[in-house]
Amino acid sequence: MNTFPKSEKLCGQLRIAALYKEGKRFTAFPMRVTFRQLPDSDEAPKVLIWAPKSLFKHAVDRNRLRRLMREAYRLNAEPLRTYCSENHYSFQLAFNYMDKELRSQEQISKAMQKAIKRLTELNNK
Numbered sequence: 001m002n003t004f005p006k007s008e009k010l011c012g013q014l015r016i017a018a019l020y021k022e023g024k025r026f027t028a029f030p031m032r033v034t035f036r037q038l039p040d041s042d043e044a045p046k047v048l049i050w051a052p053k054s055l056f057k058h059a060v061d062r063n064r065l066r067r068l069m070r071e072a073y074r075l076n077a078e079p080l081r082t083y084c085s086e087n088h089y090s091f092q093l094a095f096n097y098m099d100k101e102l103r104s105q106e107q108i109s110k111a112m113q114k115a116i117k118r119l120t121e122l123n124n125k
Contacts, residue, residue: 020034023094075109
């Protein structure tokens with residue numbers, strides 16, 4: 001099911017601050033992924049999508065990047081959801097765009113697939 005409902009969006013200053021403080025990071029260029037694993041939880045993964053104002057001064061560009069990243073997550077999130085439900089884990093995730101230029105939908109989608117694959121591999125160890 002390719003959806004991105006409100007229940008999967010990471011909200012709240014305390015949760016976001018805890019994610020960045022306690023979370024681990026890796027890069028799936030052009031994105032930096034920050035994640036925090038929550039054991040013994042049957043919730044869906046909570047996701048934050050972020051494009052920095054310091055790199056993209058125009059809101060139009062930031063909105064486009066966030067839209068492309070949300071779409072890439074929506075289309076590729078099913079393996080992560082399945083992994084979480086089978087292993088009774090939940091994740092808090094932040095996808096931060098870090099390249100200085102706009103990328104195409106295909107490039108962002110490939111990076112998202114790589115990031116999701118790496119997340120499941122990191123936790124299988």
